[in-house]
Amino acid sequence: MPSRARGWLAVAAVVAVGVALTFGVQERYHHRVLTLVFLWAAMGLSWNIISGYAGQISFGHQVFFGIGAYVTVLLIVKAGLTPWIGMIVAIGVAVLAAVLIGMPTFRLAGIYFGLATLAYPLIFRIVMDWLGFQEVAIPMKREQPGWFMQFSDPRSFDLLALAVLAATLMLSRAIETSRLGYRLRAIRENEQAAEAMGVDSFRCKMIAYMLSAAPAAVVGAVYVHAILFIVTPEAVFGLLVVSQTLVVCLVGGTGTLWGPVIGAALMVPASEILDTTVGDRLPGIQGVVYGGALILIMLYAPEGLYWRARQLLLGRAGRGTDAARSAVVAPAQDGAAAVAPMDRALLEVRGVSKAFSGLQALSDVSFDAREREILGVIGPNGAGKTTLFNVLNGFLAPDVGQVRFLGHDATGQRPSALCRLGVGRTFQVPRTFPHLTLSENVMIGAFVHVRPVPDARRLAHAALGRVGLADRADALPSGLTTLDLRLMELARCLATEPRLVLLDEPLAGLSGDGVAVMIGAIRSVRSLGATVVIIEHTMQALLSLADRLIVLDQGRRLAEGTPTQVTQDPAVIEAYLGKRWLARMGGR
Amino acid sequence: MLAIERLGVSYEGLHALADVSLEVAEGEFVTIVGPNGAGKTTLLKAISGTAPSDAGRIAYKGQDLGLLQPSARAALGIAHVPEGRRVFPSLTVMENLELGSYRRTARAARSQGLEEVLALFPVLRQRQRQLAGSLSGGEQQMLALGRGLMARPDLLLLDEPSQGLGPRIVEQIFETIDRIRRERRLTILLVEQRVVEALELCDRGYVLETGRVVLAGGREALLADPRVQRAYLGA
């Protein structure tokens, strides 16, 4: 990630180039192309906010474009209101529309979200038809052309469009470098992990959607004045608008400022020139070019040209060969006896039951986790361990029963809320944010308690240092060993300053050395003052690590006690190996 | 029939299997036991080709399975009855069985195969037109077993047939497996969590723990070996 200053400098450079082109270009037609490049880049940037950064691919973004066009023009026609003010009204309407559309639609997942976004522009088209606005022409205002955005000098439109682009660039940059921007990218990379790290994904998506609606409305308003002159539902709510937006972003690269700029700079002139030169003989050449571009990009560079170029130029990032790693880790004090568990219950689970379509996953499970203890949860396959964690963590709500955390009722709350209360979690298969560096991964956790980005970065570095990964802070997760990934996940979890840490099979897939390092890290978590609850299958390690063990079998709590007690309990042996094994071994 | 040398498999960066070597001779019944997470299912997936290996070699009837697609391996006579049964829920019992004999050599003997399987599992004959998704767990397991047998395989891979089933059904299933073993000339590789039942059925066994083979031996030796318990409970 480039430094903050460099980013703003680059934005200024783009604006400077834009200005230079505006005054350098001579032909009226070329000015039109320039205006279009600026406008589509801005439109792409606005789409990028919700679909690039947040990863919610919307096929209906032209709704806001159309709102911008219609509101400004209708206000001129009906109220004689200057579009300069009309634009502001349009922004308001667009943001309101974003709220109304977003609220129900963000509850849909995956493909259903995309399909739903298709419907809205179609509905707007129908409504506009029905209201009788099939063709609304902008009335000529010869007396006050500037006041009504009717410039005779094409350079004025260029500058106006450039101003829109500049504003959208600045908005995007501000988002990119803010806490919201990091959180949006976390949602895109792995929404569940983001929730577990305290990110309220619904709220973030709504904010992003509202922020993405405003520039789109402005682009629509300017487009209608600079290019269209007559507003029809097809022209502003139609498929070509969203196709152009998509092409610009996908060709250039999603999730980055530069993508839409590059995409627009490449695609718009190409298609415009083709349209002028052969457009008469080959109507529809634009569509073919755009469609072909989409196909080629998906086949060969699905992330977009910007990322592909970056990959080629910078080489493969951080292919860590991390063969011989000495057991680093741990803060000052260590040793199992250094910090003894206290007697107060941090977590109280009472009578929790959970069933899935006929299968009783958890049945009346009750236990306590005391402050500063390391509690192990074990049990044969299908015992309900991960379901239990999902309940404790907020991914599932129990059918019956209560979970109390720090004395408050925590039953059924969202994972992000629980995280903010102090419940942290790692996952069985490490859920990293693959396109964020280790430092950025951990920052997501730090953002629970701090807002400014530099503060979060400092905390993240400190956390990475504690687990011995400070030197890899700017590497990407791909290419890291399992051990490093788990340590990073732990650091990210610790950055949320949890009181309770839920570790889901933290030792899975680790070799002997790795297990030792991880055990050390887990012990150090306890010495930081947190309570640890671990699910594990690797019994050897857990026996020396855990203060107490709880055994689940078929959703019920089977036994509870010290490791020695539990592993010698006949009921436990029977649960794991069967009654007949027990009988054979004479019930040792 | 099956020779595995120093097999290594990683999932998303996690090492699921490391340096695993074992072999199964023609007509043998070999069991692999071990606690959850030991890599038993991964081993069977590697043999079937749905888990890519990054080290070692799997040879079937002398042929290196190498890069063969899963469907190609099934065509060679390997029948995999997967963990969790994985019957096709929107197809009927009969259709599931018919698909078991999808491969060419089995297709020719389909009606004979159906008769044999339905004789083995009478409850399936009763429910032949029912959707597989509506069957109980035990019935689905029988269907999955029957589907596997329809392929007239040379090597039968069974992945935790007892999983999620009540004790009485489990007994039935194991009895049936024993019967299958006695009545047909099949080579069987069974993966199980339930130690005694699995070991009692087999000729030889391996114990897997965290991706490695920690014990190997004949049936009686393993049944009497307390170290098996340590693999499960660590003590």
Next chain:
Amino acid sequence: MGAAELVQYVATGVLVGGVYALMSIGLALIFGVMRVVNFAQGDFMMLGMYLTYFYTLSGVVDPLLGALLTIPPFFVLGWIVHRGLLARVTGGGDPQRQMDAQLILTLGLSLVITNATTMILSPTPLGIRTPYATQAFALGPVLLNQARSYAFGMALLLALAVYGFLTRTDLGKALRAAADDPEAASYQGIDVRAMHGLAFGTGIALVAAAGGLLATYHPIEPTVAGNFIVLMFVAVVLGGLGSIPGAFVGGLVIGLVQSLTLLVLPFQLQNTGVFIVFLLVLYLRPQGLFGRRARTV
């Protein structure tokens, strides 16, 4: 408005719905087996309309036969498109990314097909003249347009043929198995990638045939896809993504909704009812009538 008039609207709706049903089955098959939302479905239908038109130019081929004859070439086309394009998009291994990438690929394909057709052929609408397009059967007080009736009948036959294929042949069952559980299917020796190609080819062939049937009473132009693609999506979602019988029922329902909407709204707004149904389904019961999974956050 009397009962007879209502029945008339219902009858027309069902007739039209039959063709929608055939279009939607293709889409549902593709999604059910491959988890791909094929944006280009409507464009392949458009191409099917043109091919049928060219068949009828010969003077000996009746458009209904022409519709049937679109099936072989479009099956091959679908297979090639799958092998050459869709199968090569992986989205970097992540299944959600792959679905997004394939979706965008089909969107690009849709743009290319529509616009290339506009380029190569004239945008002026064409029509197939048949004697029965202007005649109607009388069923009591209800008039059934002959072209639409024949199209409905043919659509029904083709749908039954597909149903038979899926339920009675080994290949059809293998397709359904690959849709249910690709991993388990491969254990039976089913080549899942080939199944995808088969599903795509069949889906394209079906929608092309539907286009041919549509062409007996609807003008043929390059942009016709846009009118129908949304109807297909709604029908498939209503029936339940991935369910073939569901898509058939969904198509019929959409035809009915469209027709009944005309009782209260003018012709340009005939799809309003359809969109309302769409949004209702997405919010109240995303898995549709026969679908298997509901996906909500």
